[in-house]
Amino acid sequence: MRQRSTGRVLQQVSGLSFRALLIVSFIVALGLLFFGRGNGAIFGGARGIVDSVTAGFYSFVGPPIATGRQLIGNAFRVFEVYRENDRLRAENAQLQAWKNQALTLQQQVARYESLLQLPLEPDIQYRTGRVVDDPGGPFVRTLRINLGKAEGVIEGQAVIDATGLVGRIVAAGKHGSRILLITDLNSRVPVMVEPDGIRGMLVGQNDGDPTITYLGREAHIRTGSEVVTSGSGGIFPPNIPVGVISSVNGDVVAVRPATQFDRLMYVRVLEYADPASNVPYSTSGPPVLSGKPIDPNAIAFTPPAATAPAETKPPAKGVPKITTPAVTKHEDTPATEPSASAPAAADSGGAGNSDPDEEPDNTPGASD
Amino acid sequence: MILGGTNINPWRAGAFLVPFASILVAILIMPLPIAFKLDGFWLVPSLPLTAVFLWTMYRPDLLPPLAVLLLGGFMDLLIDAPMGVSALAFLTAYTIVLSQRLYWMTLPRGGILVGFLIVMLSCGAVSWLATSFSFGKFVSPMPMLLETVISVVAFPAIRWLFEPLQRLAGPAL
Numbered sequence: 253m254r255q256r257s258t259g260r261v262l263q264q265v266s267g268l269s270f271r272a273l274l275i276v277s278f279i280v281a282l283g284l285l286f287f288g289r290g291n292g293a294i295f296g297g298a299r300g301i302v303d304s305v306t307a308g309f310y311s312f313v314g315p316p317i318a319t320g321r322q323l324i325g326n327a328f329r330v331f332e333v334y335r336e337n338d339r340l341r342a343e344n345a346q347l348q349a350w351k352n353q354a355l356t357l358q359q360q361v362a363r364y365e366s367l368l369q370l371p372l373e374p375d376i377q378y379r380t381g382r383v384v385d386d387p388g389g390p391f392v393r394t395l396r397i398n399l400g401k402a403e404g405v406i407e408g409q410a411v412i413d414a415t416g417l418v419g420r421i422v423a424a425g426k427h428g429s430r431i432l433l434i435t436d437l438n439s440r441v442p443v444m445v446e447p448d449g450i451r452g453m454l455v456g457q458n459d460g461d462p463t464i465t466y467l468g469r470e471a472h473i474r475t476g477s478e479v480v481t482s483g484s485g486g487i488f489p490p491n492i493p494v495g496v497i498s499s500v501n502g503d504v505v506a507v508r509p510a511t512q513f514d515r516l517m518y519v520r521v522l523e524y525a526d527p528a529s530n531v532p533y534s535t536s537g538p539p540v541l542s543g544k545p546i547d548p549n550a551i552a553f554t555p556p557a558a559t560a561p562a563e564t565k566p567p568a569k570g571v572p573k574i575t576t577p578a579v580t581k582h583e584d585t586p587a588t589e590p591s592a593s594a595p596a597a598a599d600s601g602g603a604g605n606s607d608p609d610e611e612p613d614n615t616p617g618a619s620d
Numbered sequence: 621m622i623l624g625g626t627n628i629n630p631w632r633a634g635a636f637l638v639p640f641a642s643i644l645v646a647i648l649i650m651p652l653p654i655a656f657k658l659d660g661f662w663l664v665p666s667l668p669l670t671a672v673f674l675w676t677m678y679r680p681d682l683l684p685p686l687a688v689l690l691l692g693g694f695m696d697l698l699i700d701a702p703m704g705v706s707a708l709a710f711l712t713a714y715t716i717v718l719s720q721r722l723y724w725m726t727l728p729r730g731g732i733l734v735g736f737l738i739v740m741l742s743c744g745a746v747s748w749l750a751t752s753f754s755f756g757k758f759v760s761p762m763p764m765l766l767e768t769v770i771s772v773v774a775f776p777a778i779r780w781l782f783e784p785l786q787r788l789a790g791p792a793l
Contacts, residue, residue, distance in 0.1 A: 274711070278708075282704065284693065284703040285704030285705065286704075299697050310652070317653055390747070390763035390764050391705075391748075392700050394699075437759060457760075458759060458763070
């Protein structure tokens with residue numbers, strides 16, 4: 253057998269010296285970095301393939317490890333159980349009182365809605381998926397779930413868990429998808445601070461709590477205020493809990509997310525279509541509805557008594573309702589897929605988007 | 621020449637596959653829920669970089685630069701990092717270790733740990749700069765520093781785990 257060094261073998265096979273191979277590798281890596289900057293979507297297909305190939309492995313290996321980790325964590329927390337139990341009993345008693353109050357208010361709201369002839373709120377279907385791994389490196393905050401295009405998941409869909417907003421789908425493979433968490437540096441979510449309804453843009457910071465930007469100068473934010481999605485942009489349904497204001501330091505308003513990302517096991521992918529996005533836009537001239545130009549003067553507040561019957565009204569843009577038992581789409585109410593420009597709109601809602609309430613450009617061809 | 625003068629047969633069955641496969645496994649392990657969170661930061665050592673360090677240190681003949689590039693690219697795709705960041709970090713580690721390995725080998729066991737710390741800090745700096753460039757703004761270096769500390773702490777254990785694999789691949793150069 254011939255005894256040769258790897259360097260010589262590589263040199264003979266490739267025709268390049270070892271040093272040249274190293275330099276070429278560096279150039280390729282730098283090229284990927286420069287080429288990928290601002291063109292992240294170019295590698296979306298490759299990421300989708302990697303997701304599909306590895307989804308089976310992570311679905312198989314991930315859950316037992318997650319369970320084991322949880323067991324270890326629980327073992328450390330066993331001493332806190334009694335104290336936690338007492339706290340929960342007290343909280344439960346308080347919540348019972350709140351529940352009765354909420355039920356009364358719910359009936360009141362239903363009565364007022366009926367009096368005002370408000371249009372029905374659109375239902376939101378969802379699919380439940382399991383978190384299979386946490387692929388994010390030191391500078392990325394993402395999660396992967398075991399639902400993909402084959403299960404009807406597409407890019408741009410909002411993802412929630414039992415406590416609040418988790419993020420949105422940024423890449424969908426065949427049987428797996430990636431969620432960009434709201435804590436990621438590239439995440440932008442239009443939000444509203446309760447109870448005053450102050451709107452802003454939630455921006456992920458990678459480390460620590462995300463912050464709200466684009467708040468009005470006159471905005472007075474208090475620590476402990478609840479933050480919900482505003483629904484602007486049409487990606488995220490309105491009024492999904494996001495978190496609470498954890499600190500206010502000058503212009504920096506930090507939000508403590510409602511979701512505990514390190515304990516996520518199951519999430520819901522929402523099939524939400526902004527009712528306003530059903531209105532087709534023409535590429536030139538005024539927006540059209542059913543082929544007829546809209547008279548700007550006709551878009552005005554109409555007193556409740558003069559409103560048209562519910563079935564002839566435009567789609568409601570009220571608070572959507574998340575239907576609890578539905579996991580798959582109803583046959584008679586097919587969910588409208590978000591427009592192709594929707595994910596791009598959420599992406600562009602970052603540093604370059606100065607208006608958090610700006611609607612995405614749904615103009616056909618605008619993304620071309 | 622570092623790689624010259626060897627008298628082993630590189631075509632021995634599977635020898636080339638062992639480093640590639642072990643680094644690939646280290647990459648695949650990273651997304652698994654093995655990390656613990658402390659004060660908002662994930663505590664997990666960088667297994668792939670440690671694997672690249674160990675293989676380059678002891679068997680560079682079995683790890684060509686193109687394999688390092690491929691593995692880095694795969695990791696970027698897997699962890700959703702900006703393309704090229706992990707590849708640059710891996711190649712940085714590869715280059716530093718290749719240039720210093722003979723000197724580090726003359727040092728006692730602790731000397732290699734210092735070498736590993738230098739490599740981790742250099743790769744962390746490269747990753748941080750590349751990610752900041754890709755995102756268009758400076759990201760916090762804290763995750764990288766934490767990863768470096770955890771990786772250095774875990775290095776002896778990871779090295780111990782890799783020893784059987786390196787024996788499998790053959791004697792060190």
